[in-house]
Amino acid sequence: MDSQNTSAISSAPTFFASHRLRRNGLAAQIAGRIGSGMLVLWAAVTLSFVSLQLAPGDIVSLLIGEQLRTPEVEAAIRAEWGLDEPLLSQYLSYLTRILHGDFGRSYILQTEVSQLVLSQILPTLKLTTAALFVAIIFGLVSAVLTAGRRIPRGIAGALELTLVSTPSFWLGILLLYLFSFTLKLFPVSGDRSFSALVLPALALGLPLGAVVGQVLRQGLERALEEPFALTVRSWGTSGLVLRLRHGLRHAALPAVTLTGWLVGSLLSGAVITESVFGRPGLGRVTVEAVLGHDLPVVLAVAILSAFVYVTLSTLVDVLYLWLDPRLRSDSPEAAR
Amino acid sequence: MLARRHFLSLSAALLAATALSSSILASDRKPVSGGKLTWGVETEPATLNPQLNGQDKTKLLLRNAFESLLARSADGGYVPWLATGYEISPDGRTYTFRLREGVKFSDGQAFDAAAVATNFSKLKDASYSGSVSAGPVALIVKIDTPDTRTISFTLDRIYAPFLDYAAGLELLSPGAFASAQIKSGGPEIAGTGPFILRRYAKGQEIRFVRNPDYNWAPTNAGHQGPAYLDEVTYRFLSESSVRTGALASGQVDVIEGVSGNDAGLFKGSADFSYKTALNTGTPYSLFLNVTWGPTQDVKVRKALIASIDVDAVLKSVYRGERTRAWGITSPIDTQFYDKSIEKTYGADPKRANQLLDEAGWTSRDPQGFRTKEGKRLTIEVVQAQATVRDQRDVLLQALQAQARQSAGIDLAIVFVDAGTYTERRKTGQFGSIANSNTPTDAIDVEYHYLPVDQGGSINYSRAAAPELSLWLKEAASTLDHKTRFDLYARLQRFAILDQAYALPLYEPEDQVAAARYVNGIGFRPFKQMPESAYDLWRSQ
Numbered sequence: 001m002d003s004q005n006t007s008a009i010s011s012a013p014t015f016f017a018s019h020r021l022r023r024n025g026l027a028a029q030i031a032g033r034i035g036s037g038m039l040v041l042w043a044a045v046t047l048s049f050v051s052l053q054l055a056p057g058d059i060v061s062l063l064i065g066e067q068l069r070t071p072e073v074e075a076a077i078r079a080e081w082g083l084d085e086p087l088l089s090q091y092l093s094y095l096t097r098i099l100h101g102d103f104g105r106s107y108i109l110q111t112e113v114s115q116l117v118l119s120q121i122l123p124t125l126k127l128t129t130a131a132l133f134v135a136i137i138f139g140l141v142s143a144v145l146t147a148g149r150r151i152p153r154g155i156a157g158a159l160e161l162t163l164v165s166t167p168s169f170w171l172g173i174l175l176l177y178l179f180s181f182t183l184k185l186f187p188v189s190g191d192r193s194f195s196a197l198v199l200p201a202l203a204l205g206l207p208l209g210a211v212v213g214q215v216l217r218q219g220l221e222r223a224l225e226e227p228f229a230l231t232v233r234s235w236g237t238s239g240l241v242l243r244l245r246h247g248l249r250h251a252a253l254p255a256v257t258l259t260g261w262l263v264g265s266l267l268s269g270a271v272i273t274e275s276v277f278g279r280p281g282l283g284r285v286t287v288e289a290v291l292g293h294d295l296p297v298v299l300a301v302a303i304l305s306a307f308v309y310v311t312l313s314t315l316v317d318v319l320y321l322w323l324d325p326r327l328r329s330d331s332p333e334a335a336r
Numbered sequence: 337m338l339a340r341r342h343f344l345s346l347s348a349a350l351l352a353a354t355a356l357s358s359s360i361l362a363s364d365r366k367p368v369s370g371g372k373l374t375w376g377v378e379t380e381p382a383t384l385n386p387q388l389n390g391q392d393k394t395k396l397l398l399r400n401a402f403e404s405l406l407a408r409s410a411d412g413g414y415v416p417w418l419a420t421g422y423e424i425s426p427d428g429r430t431y432t433f434r435l436r437e438g439v440k441f442s443d444g445q446a447f448d449a450a451a452v453a454t455n456f457s458k459l460k461d462a463s464y465s466g467s468v469s470a471g472p473v474a475l476i477v478k479i480d481t482p483d484t485r486t487i488s489f490t491l492d493r494i495y496a497p498f499l500d501y502a503a504g505l506e507l508l509s510p511g512a513f514a515s516a517q518i519k520s521g522g523p524e525i526a527g528t529g530p531f532i533l534r535r536y537a538k539g540q541e542i543r544f545v546r547n548p549d550y551n552w553a554p555t556n557a558g559h560q561g562p563a564y565l566d567e568v569t570y571r572f573l574s575e576s577s578v579r580t581g582a583l584a585s586g587q588v589d590v591i592e593g594v595s596g597n598d599a600g601l602f603k604g605s606a607d608f609s610y611k612t613a614l615n616t617g618t619p620y621s622l623f624l625n626v627t628w629g630p631t632q633d634v635k636v637r638k639a640l641i642a643s644i645d646v647d648a649v650l651k652s653v654y655r656g657e658r659t660r661a662w663g664i665t666s667p668i669d670t671q672f673y674d675k676s677i678e679k680t681y682g683a684d685p686k687r688a689n690q691l692l693d694e695a696g697w698t699s700r701d702p703q704g705f706r707t708k709e710g711k712r713l714t715i716e717v718v719q720a721q722a723t724v725r726d727q728r729d730v731l732l733q734a735l736q737a738q739a740r741q742s743a744g745i746d747l748a749i750v751f752v753d754a755g756t757y758t759e760r761r762k763t764g765q766f767g768s769i770a771n772s773n774t775p776t777d778a779i780d781v782e783y784h785y786l787p788v789d790q791g792g793s794i795n796y797s798r799a800a801a802p803e804l805s806l807w808l809k810e811a812a813s814t815l816d817h818k819t820r821f822d823l824y825a826r827l828q829r830f831a832i833l834d835q836a837y838a839l840p841l842y843e844p845e846d847q848v849a850a851a852r853y854v855n856g857i858g859f860r861p862f863k864q865m866p867e868s869a870y871d872l873w874r875s876q
Contacts, residue, residue, distance in 0.1 A: 057755025061762050066771075067390060067467030068793045076462035076469075110383060110519035119538060173577060181581040188582045189571055190540045278573045280539030291722055291754045 037310040044306035045098070048299050049091055052290075059083060059293045063107060081107060094299065104296035108288070113296045116285065117304065123191040124281040127204065127273065128266040130197050134205025135262065139212030143251070144243050147220040156217075160210035168269050172203040172276035189278030200277045204269050208262055212255055219251025226250070252323055259316050260309065267305060367559065371874040372567040373854065376579040378593040380572040384521025384536060386506035387455075388465060392615075392774050392865060396592065397570045398506065399868040400544045401442070402527035405433055405452070406503035407554035408862035412671045412776075414503055417554040418447065418528060422499070428815050431502060432488040439552050441509035443526035449481035454510040456489065456502075464518075467793075472501040494813045496820060500777035504863075528552070530563040530870045541571045544869070558856055558871035568869040580849075583608070589854050589874075592866055594847040596657040596727065602849040609852060613859040613866075614668045615844045617774035618784055619661030620728070622717070622735070622839040623796035629767045630713055635695040637836035640715065641681060643688035643743035649734045650842055653727060661840040664781050664828045668843070668864065671817070672778050674825035681833060685742035692743060706744040714746040715739075716767035720757035726844065732770065735841075761796075764788075769796040772844050776863065778824055782808055784838075785831060797837035803830060 060077050061069075078084045085093070097104060103113040142160065146152040163171070179185045179199060187196045223229065224247055232242050271283035282301060289297035379393035386398040405419040414422065419433040439447035456479055462469040475498065478490040491498060509526035517524045523533050530553070531544035550562045571588060573579045579591040580598045594602065594610070602610040624631040624640065631637050650658050661667060662678045692698075697706040697713045706713040717732060732749045739745040748767075752760070760766045771794055773780050786792035786808055787800045804827065811823035831837045848866050850857050856871035 055755050056753075057758035061758045062754065064467055065390070065758075066773075066794045068470040068791060069467065069789075070470045072462050073467050073470055077466060080463060108382060116538070123539070173575075176578060176581060180587070181585040184585055188578060188585075188587050189573055191537075192540075274539065275574050276578060278540065278571060278578065280537060284539055293755060 033310075033314055037307075037314075040310050041303055041306045044302045045095070045299055046091075048302040049094070049295070052293055052295055052298060053087060055293065057293060059107060059295070062293050098299075098303070103300045106289070106294055106297050108292045108294045109297075113300045116297065117282065117300050120280055120282045120285050121304070123279055124267075124270055124274075124283060126191065126197060127200055127270055127279065127281060128263075130201035131205035131208065131266055131269075131273075132262070134201050135209035135212055138206060138209030139216050139255070140248075142209070142213035143216035143220050144240075144248065147217045147243065147247075148224050153217070156213065160213050163207045163210035164214075166207065168203055168207060168272050169276060171206065172200070172273055175199045175203050176276070191279050191281075196277075196279075200273050200279055203276070204266065204273045208265055208269075212258060212262070215258060216248075216251050216255045219254050220247045223247040223250035249323055253320070256316055256319055256323065260313060263308065263312055267308075365875055367564055367855065367873040368875070369562075369564045369873070370566055371564075372569070373565050373590065373869065373872060373874060374569045374571055374588045375869070376573045376582050376588040376591040377570050378572075378574055378576070378579070380539070380574075381521070381542075383519060384533065384542075385508070385519060385525055386521075386527075387459060387468065387508065388519060389521075393593075396866040396868060397542060397544075399529065400531035400568065400870070401529040401533050402506035402508070403529050403552075404504050404506055405435075407556060408503075408860070409556060410670070410861040412862050414499070415554050415556050418507065418552065419503075422503070424499070424815065428494040429492075430488055430490045431499060432486065433502075435485045435487065436552055437485065439528055440549060441511070441526045441528055442532045442547055443509050443511050443524075445509045445511050445526070447507075447528055448484040449487040450484070451510045452487045452507060453479045453481050454513065455505070455507050458513055459505075464513075470791075472498050494815065496812050496815055497777040497779045497782075500775075500779065530868070531568065534567075539572065541569050543567065543569045553870065556861060558858070563870050564856070564873035565869055568872070583849055583851065586851070590848065590850040590857065590872075592846060592848050594849050596654045599657055599847065607852050608849055609854070609857065610847070610849045611857060611859070612845050612847045613864045614659055614666060615772070615774050615846065616666045616669055616776045616862070616864050617780040618665060618772055619663070619667075619840045619843045620770060620772040621661070621841055622768050622770045623784070624715070624768050624837060624839070625764065625766055625796070625798050626835075626837065627764055627798045629715065630697075631715055631767055633695050634836060635691045636697070636713070636715075639688040639691035639695070639743055640739060640745055640747075641836050641839045642684040642691065643745060644735055644738045644839065645683035645742075646839070646841055647683070649731065649738060653731050653734050654842075658842040659845070661843045662832075663840060664784070664824070664831055664838075665778070666843050669776065670862070671776075672781075672821055672824045674821070674828055676825070677828055677832060682839075688743040692745075697744075700744060704744055705740065705746045712746055713744065714748050714767070717747060717749045718757065718760050718766040718769055719749060719751050720754055721751045722754055724751075728770070731841065764798055766796075770841070771796055774865075778808075778811065778820070781824060781827065782812070785827065797831075799831070799835065799837050801830075801835065803827075 060074055060083065063077055064073065082090060105111065106113055106116060109116060142156045146156040176188055176199060180188045186199050190196055220243060229242060229247065232246055267283065270281055271287050274281040274283045285297065286301045289301065377397065379391055381389055381391060381394040381398065383389050384398065386402045389398065403418055405417060406422065407415040407417045409415050418436055418439055420436050421434050423432045424430070435447070435449060435452065441447060445451065456473060456476060459465045459473045460469055460476065472495065475491040475493065475495050476489050477492045480488045489502065506527065512518055512525040515524040522536060530547050530550040532547050533542070534545045535543045545567050546563050546565060548562055551560070553560050573582060576593055576595045576598065579593060580601065582588045583591045584601065599610065602608040624637045626632055647660055650660055659667065663673060665673050667673055667675065692706055697708045699707050701707050701712055719732065736747040736749060739747040761769070773783060773794060775783070782791055783794050784792065785795060785799065785804045787805060788795050788798055790805065807823045807827045811820045814820060832840070846859065846864070846866050848857055853874055853876040855873050855875055858867050858871065859865065860867050
């Protein structure tokens, strides 16, 4: 702590010199980011390809299912999808095609994969964004209002525990029963209006918000016990301002770290939420594709989710720097 | 699981109590045209091309847009539809259909002999139709169109179920085969039906609008001329409790697929109508693998069947809402079901134990299961997790408990993913697979009892006794109904009583519940699946 403070002070006079260096560093950093992002995308494609090959059940048998199986039928299916090629050349030709923006056709749904994913991505984005919003608002409100206060804290903790441990299927049905079937406030299904988004967003967002709330509250409580909190109070600052302006910034770091987990949970949770609420979306498409070994769809989704992860983790890193000046140590002076 | 079901039925009951009671009884009023209707369905079609779609549950919506040559009457007879009549040549190999005048596909193309010929010849091409090409169309050696209103098919041999197949095949506009949508289906794929597919939102809904030119309903339809409704939308709601709630709260007008627990909500209610119909085809049965594991021994198979009291199991699992099955085809099959098999087997633990003693499974392990040479009597029931429906997981567990209790048989239920299921089906490494199907005219029996590599695509007992194919081929190669009936009856006794290839459990059914103001709901005569929206009308 002390040494960092002094290094920050000593770097002040050389600010202009280090600014140029920092910009070079930034460019290199961005290049590195893009490079590692490409690597992650490639790894996601390759791993999905390999794991689907290793999973039991070959695609020809899965496509034939319980229908009649003759050598002619098998041959027709192999020819249609190029399955008689050796695996390596299937893999390489797939890589070449995606570089040209061609994601192929779904084995099972027989539609263009890019079209399929594009048609399903918007409803999923709407749902996950709304759910993320719900999660963050819920977590923030619950943590800021109850941190360090015994009884409200207990109530919020119990509520959060209930939400975390409720299967989202259940929560979805419960919300539907209350607000759709009985009170008739929101429609049950589809991606047709904003009101149809409310219940699915709550069903998906609340359990995640509960986790965010718990983590934020812990961070906030720790921050409020720090000496600086006392200092700020001594200036006559109100409790709420202290929490919002000073405490939250400290508490946010561990919560931001959760983002990766959060995004993963949003994507996987979307599967169940989509099917309970009869919503279109990538979640259900993905599950069906994995079960049916629908390789082109699985690979496209793998690329998309890897892309989302790479983008978000970059954003999170930037967010760290903004939240915590101590981490802004890419200048050579600071690294000393 | 139990808690969840309890909650759902409770909530459903509350809903029924609070449902609006302002609906008007209108069944005796004159049908009115107009209005829109929303129908909540369980299954989303994998493809909207009816020729490539093998999901029975999606036929109710696909039949709005697609029609076939002949309709069926309740007793299994054939009724004019797109064809005004048919004729079979004296040698039994040539089927000639006379086509109706003035029929048009919704893309404007004329419905004529050439259009029908295009459909059948495309189906013979495996690169278009996959497995369908290996079905009855494979027998067609010649398609003739002597004039624009006549088409005939000549088969390479007599095959009695051909008429059932050809009469029921959904016909597409010849223009459709040039479309990029041909395999996935979609608005470009036109049919002749009373509705036209307008919009498909994957994962959400499919919308049909009325075909104003429609004037060729089968003679036994509820009315003639265009459909009553302006528009009908099918919304995909895969959860049964969500469908129930959506209907009870007025968000949809009709639903299909009502669980046994929710049936009471709509049954006998003043605000809703509730109808069910048994499926056709092979009942849901436990097929016992004769080529793998302990079920290779006929005594073990017979013992398993004797150890189980199916009536008691059905009563406890479905509260009496399901129909017991006994044979190789549906009890409502008016053509080939021989009911003399009923009450001739099962629920006889004494005999089960005696058979197992004879088969050498004499010692017991600490858990009470029978063993032989230190190995437990385990019959592995392989079930794909994704296809569990209609509480069949609970049903299997109830069978498991009975087999253990009354005969010390370990009926191990293994839930697997689709890939593993496919793999085990292919290699034959399973003790038992439970399954049902719906084709009529004994095609269901062929799929289950022909050898695996000769058309028995779901022959899960893997039986290959020469008698089976002999009888099936003989029955299919005569058009004499009495001879066919006798052969299938003989096969039924052989398969169930002599060889114990399968334990028939219950006949699956379709349920439709609707708000009282929806009129005209019904099931297709003979085929029994829910009918399209053609005859539906709203009285408010």
